[in-house]
Every structure is written in structure tokens, then in C-alpha cells.
Amino acid sequence: MMGPEAPSGFDPPLSSEVMECLPLSSTSSTSSYASAYRSVVTGDSFLFPSSSTLSSSSSFVDPPSYADAVFRPLQHHNGSNYSSISAAVTSRSGRASTSEYLEITVSDPQKENDAAASLVPGGGAYVTYLIISRTRGAAAAYSVRRRFRDVVTLADRLAGSYRGFFIPLRPDKGVVEGQVMQKQEFVEQRRDALEKYLQRLAAHPVIGHSEELRVFLRTLGKLPLLPDVASRMLDGAVQLPKQFFGDGCMTPQDAVQPARGGRDLLRMLKELKQSVTNDWGSVKPLVGEEDKEFLERKDWMQEFALQLNATSEKAEVLVKAQQDTGETMGELGLAFIKLLKLENDEAVYESQKVGASEAKSFATAAVKASRFFRELNSQTIKHLETLHEYIGLMLSIRNAFSERSDALLTVQTLLSDISSLRARADKLEAASARIFGGDESRVRKVEEIRKKITVIEDAKECATREYEKIKENNKYELDRFEKERHDDFLSMLRGLAINQAGYFEKIADVWGTVANDMSHYAKETS
Structure with missing residues (x-):
């Protein structure tokens, strides 16, 4: 946001004070802010004064200066200053991550041509x-070049291998990407989004140690791509007639993967039918979600998401109000400077000039x-x-819960198939x-059905184990969420409170100085 500018051709007195009003260096302000913020998170003596902070002349604790806490770099217990962590791999609210990656940065976007796709308009x-990453104990950093399609492949691999975890969502692929690819603003926004996405992946206690992420960040050259949705749907359409007239049963290898991939259309149809039966049929499925604690936490999570959205809307109102106040205050000051310049130019007596100066x-x-x-x-925005x-x-959590529902639906579908084949x-017979x-x-037909039942029972066992694994992953993530949510929101509120107090103390000091300088007018009036 640009601040108000002084009128052209006007060089007001007290130029040193006007110069002092110019924005501070972003580096210095960010560093001191980060230091104060981290001291609050770790609980230093600012919030919990020791006996040494007690006044020697009073039994009360001397009130600390919030402005000093915000603007003066604080020291860690070992005496070293906290450093900026804007590019470091951290989890939410700056909490230190257990990831093996110390830093991940995305930079230097370069336009390249794809000869294989050059025949397609706009596709070349x-x-x-x-992408540069540093790991713990490594002497040198890893450096690779990746395109957005590689990131999509990484996200798909993680979604298939870590079902039930709260996997951070990858940046969306723009619908009109081909039209805006030439715009530097779009490229910079995507670069920033990719950097944050990779940092979130690395900060996850499980995903951060995954082989998929390690290959993506360290392997030189092009990565093998997964078949896209269109290719999988085409393969599924080709196999569908064989499935209808052949065995059409799910294998154990297929049972541990979600059906929505598109390669097995018959399975998708069966699971769709089972889902409709669960919702509208008169017969309950043979197995259902029996974890009452999970269902309660799921309901709470839905309510939390609604309240979170409402809080975010109010936060935007606060930011807008502070922005308007700052802009209006600056415009008021410059308007007064213009007005007083006119009075100063027309002043005849010295007392008039003194009054204009004050x-x-x-x-x-x-x-x-x-x-x-x-x-x-x-x-405040930070x-x-x-x-x-x-x-x-919340979107990642919804996806993880959907994985659980999908896995349960697979088990229900297989049990229904087994029951139907046995009947x-x-x-x-x-x-x-x-x-x-x-x-x-x-x-012979009965023997064939019995063999098919055996295959489906094996698939059902695999699907059940996959479902149980997803349940364990959900529980692990929910427990982690509850702890981190408490820490993150407490850190956010503490940081907001200290910044509000610190800056308003500075603002009060500015106006207090003016009030003291002009106090003699009140004495003259009385």
C-alpha cells in the first residue's frame, strides 16, 4: 500500500521529522517483528516477568513497554538474535518443523519450448x-528444475500413497493459464504458491520424509509422469466390455486404491450403486462407520470450518479499517501541511510564524x-x-475424510459382491x-463362482486393511491438529495483541509529544 505523498514543489520545515515518517526498511522491521513474535511463542520474561523486573521502590511489577518488545530485537536464552525465517521450512505460525529440509526456495522462472507439443497452438x-533445497547435515544444497506438471504428478503420487493424511493442497492449475502465461504477474504468483506448497509438504511430519518428495527435490532431469485423467478414462472404457463379459472382480491390488482414478469404470459403477443403496436403500450395509469419537470430531470440524470462515471475514474488516485509518491520517496530515504553508507565507508577525510552526x-x-x-x-496481515x-x-481435512468414506465404500461394495455371489x-447348487x-x-459354474469369491475375499481383506490404515492416519492427524491448532491460534492472538499494543504505544508517544509541546496554550486559556 502506497503512503501519501508530499505536495510537489513544497519543502516543509522540520524536514528531519518528515524524513522520519518515511517507511522503515522492510528487513529491519521484519527482523525485529520476528524476534518479538518468537519471544512470545517461547514464553520469555516479557509475558512472565522474573523477580528482577520488580521495582525496587514498589511491590508492584513495573509495566513493560510493548513498543520496546515490538521494535527492539529480543535475545534468545543463549544470547543470539533470532533470524528471519521467511524462506525456512516451518510449519504454521513459525513452529519449528521436524522435517529433514532446512530450506526450500522456488525462484528463477524461465520460459522453455516443448518440441513435442509445438504443433498444438499455445502448447509449445x-x-x-x-527449486533449491537444503537438508540437515548436507554440505551442499540440491538444485533441480521443475515445471508445474511435475508438481501435479507429485501431488497425485502423494494422494495415492498417503491416504487419510491431511496432505497440503497443491496450487490450482488456471483454466486460462495459456492466455496469461506470458504475464509476469501470473508467473510470480505461481512461483510464490509453489514455494509455499513445497514448504508445507516438507513441514508435514510424515510427508516431509516421503520418498516421493525426496525424488522430486533431488532427482535431476525430467520425472516420469502419471497417466492423466483422460488417459485413465480411455483405458477404463476399453476394459469395460471385457469386465462385463469376463470375471469383472476386483483384485487385491486394485482394492487399496481409490476408484475415482477412472481406470476401472465397472468398479466405479458398482461403488456408485452401493452409495445410492446406502443412502436410499431399505437394507443397511453389512459394515458401517462405528467410530463414534470420529463422528463427533467430524461434526465438530464442520462447525469449526464455519466459524473459521466467519472469523476470517471479520479479520478482513479489521485489516480494511486499519488501512483506511492509516490512509486518512496521512491525508489529514498532508492537508494540514498545505494549509499551514499558506498561513506561514501570509504571516506578518513572529508570533504567527511560531504558531504555524507548532x-x-x-x-x-x-x-x-x-x-x-x-x-x-x-x-496484522502476517x-x-x-x-x-x-x-x-480444512479442504485437506475434507479430502482425508473423503478417503476414509471411499475406503469404507470399497469394503461395503466387496461385501455386497460376495453376498450376491454366494446367494x-x-x-x-x-x-x-x-x-x-x-x-x-x-x-462348473458354481466352481467358477467359488473361485471368484475367493479372489474378492482376498480383495476385501486388503480393502479392510487399507480402511483401517486410513482410520489410523485420520486419528493421528486429528490428534496433531488439536495440539497444533491450540499452539497456532495462541501464537496468533499473542502476536496480534503485542503488535496492537506496541504500535498504539508508539502512536500515543507521537501524539503525547505534540500535546506536551502545545500544553502552554491550555495554560494561557485558563
């Missing part, structure tokens, strides 16, 4: 990004206060990023028994 150009200090104070409001708003992080996390085999000497064709 793409952008690659330089009034000008009021205008300068308004510009200073505007600067502090802008800085306060910038820090703290409130926690809300937006959790809104994105069919019993019916054939009964019909064969009514024929003297038996019916060889029916006997």
Missing part, C-alpha cells in the same frame, strides 16, 4: 522454476501516525495468515441337486 511453451508539528505527527498504522496493518492457512487445511452359488446325477454345467 511452458515455464520451469529453479501547528505544523501536529501535521507531521499525523503523517507519522499514518506510517505506524501502515506498519501495524502489515504485521499474523492473520494463520486463519487463511487453516481455511486451506447365486447356493441357488445353482440347489438347482443342480434337483437333477438326478447333478448338472455338470451348473457344477
Whole structure:
């Protein structure tokens, strides 16, 4: 946000004060903010004063200066300053991660041409990004080049291998990407989104140690791609007639993967039918979700998501109000400077010039206060990023719960198939028994059905184990979520409170100085 500018051709007195109103260096302000923020998270003596902070002349604790806490770099217990962690691999709210990656950066976007896709209009150009990662104990950093399609492949592999975990969502692929690819703004937004996405993956206690992420960050050259959705759907359409007229049963290898991949259309149809039966049928499925604790936590999570969205809307109102206040304060100060310049030019007596000079200090104070409001708003936005992080996390949680529902649906579908095949085999056996000497064709058919039941039972066992694994993953993630949610929101609120107090103390100091300088007018009036 750009601050108010001084009128052209006007060089007001007290230029040193006006210069003091210019924005601070982003590096210095961020460093001191990060230091104060981390000291609050780790619980230093600022919030919990020791006996040494007690006044020697009073039994009360001397009130600390919030402004000093915000603007002065604080020391860690070992005496070293905290450093900026803007690019470091951290989990939400700056909490240290257990990941093996110390840092992941995405930079240097470069446009390249794909000869294989050059025949397609607009399909021959793409952008690659330089991804640099540093790991614990490694002497050198890893450096690879990746395009967005590689990131999509990484996300698909993680989704297939870590079902039930709260996997961070990858950036969306723009619908009009081909039209805006040439725009630098789009490329920079994607670069920033990819960097945050990889940092979130690395900060996850399980995903951060995955082989998939390690290969993506360390393997040079092009990565093998997974078949896209269109290819999988085409394969599924080709196999569908064979499944209808062949065995059409699910194998154990298929049972541990979700059906929505598109390669097995018959399975998708069966599971769709089972889902409709669960919702509208008169017969309950043979197994259901019996974890009452999970169902309660799921309901709570839905309510939490609604309240989170409402809180985020109010946070946006706060940011807008602080922005408007800062802009209005700056415009007021500059308007007074213009007004007082006219009076100063027309002043005849020395007393008039003195009065104009003192009034000008009021205008300068308004510009200073505007600067502090802008800085306060910038820090407020940084703290409130926690809300937006959790809104994105809600989508990851919903996906993890859907994985659980899908896995249960697979088990239900397989049990339904087994029950149907057993009923069919019993019916054939009964019909064969009514024929003297038996019916060889029916006997062979029964044997085929029994073999198919055996295969499906094996698949059901695999699907059940996959379901139980997803349940364990859900529980692990929910327990982690509850702990981190408490820490993250407490850190956010503490940081917001300290920044509000610190900046308003600075603003009060600015106006207090003006009030003291102009206090003699009150004495003269009385």
C-alpha cells in the first residue's frame, strides 16, 4: 500500500521529522517483528516477568513497554538474535518443523519450448522454476528444475500413497493459464504458491520424509509422469466390455486404491450403486462407520470450518479499517501541511510564524501516525495468515475424510459382491441337486463362482486393511491438529495483541509529544 505523498514543489520545515515518517526498511522491521513474535511463542520474561523486573521502590511489577518488545530485537536464552525465517521450512505460525529440509526456495522462472507439443497452438511453451533445497547435515544444497506438471504428478503420487493424511493442497492449475502465461504477474504468483506448497509438504511430519518428495527435490532431469485423467478414462472404457463379459472382480491390488482414478469404470459403477443403496436403500450395509469419537470430531470440524470462515471475514474488516485509518491520517496530515504553508507565507508577525510552526508539528505527527498504522496493518496481515492457512487445511481435512468414506465404500461394495455371489452359488447348487446325477454345467459354474469369491475375499481383506490404515492416519492427524491448532491460534492472538499494543504505544508517544509541546496554550486559556 502506497503512503501519501508530499505536495510537489513544497519543502516543509522540520524536514528531519518528515524524513522520519518515511517507511522503515522492510528487513529491519521484519527482523525485529520476528524476534518479538518468537519471544512470545517461547514464553520469555516479557509475558512472565522474573523477580528482577520488580521495582525496587514498589511491590508492584513495573509495566513493560510493548513498543520496546515490538521494535527492539529480543535475545534468545543463549544470547543470539533470532533470524528471519521467511524462506525456512516451518510449519504454521513459525513452529519449528521436524522435517529433514532446512530450506526450500522456488525462484528463477524461465520460459522453455516443448518440441513435442509445438504443433498444438499455445502448447509449445511452458515455464520451469529453479527449486533449491537444503537438508540437515548436507554440505551442499540440491538444485533441480521443475515445471508445474511435475508438481501435479507429485501431488497425485502423494494422494495415492498417503491416504487419510491431511496432505497440503497443491496450487490450482488456471483454466486460462495459456492466455496469461506470458504475464509476469501470473508467473510470480505461481512461483510464490509453489514455494509455499513445497514448504508445507516438507513441514508435514510424515510427508516431509516421503520418498516421493525426496525424488522430486533431488532427482535431476525430467520425472516420469502419471497417466492423466483422460488417459485413465480411455483405458477404463476399453476394459469395460471385457469386465462385463469376463470375471469383472476386483483384485487385491486394485482394492487399496481409490476408484475415482477412472481406470476401472465397472468398479466405479458398482461403488456408485452401493452409495445410492446406502443412502436410499431399505437394507443397511453389512459394515458401517462405528467410530463414534470420529463422528463427533467430524461434526465438530464442520462447525469449526464455519466459524473459521466467519472469523476470517471479520479479520478482513479489521485489516480494511486499519488501512483506511492509516490512509486518512496521512491525508489529514498532508492537508494540514498545505494549509499551514499558506498561513506561514501570509504571516506578518513572529508570533504567527511560531504558531504555524507548532501547528505544523501536529501535521507531521499525523503523517507519522499514518506510517505506524501502515506498519501495524502489515504485521496484522502476517499474523492473520494463520486463519487463511487453516481455511486451506480444512479442504485437506475434507479430502482425508473423503478417503476414509471411499475406503469404507470399497469394503461395503466387496461385501455386497460376495453376498450376491454366494446367494447365486447356493441357488445353482440347489438347482443342480434337483437333477438326478447333478448338472455338470451348473457344477462348473458354481466352481467358477467359488473361485471368484475367493479372489474378492482376498480383495476385501486388503480393502479392510487399507480402511483401517486410513482410520489410523485420520486419528493421528486429528490428534496433531488439536495440539497444533491450540499452539497456532495462541501464537496468533499473542502476536496480534503485542503488535496492537506496541504500535498504539508508539502512536500515543507521537501524539503525547505534540500535546506536551502545545500544553502552554491550555495554560494561557485558563
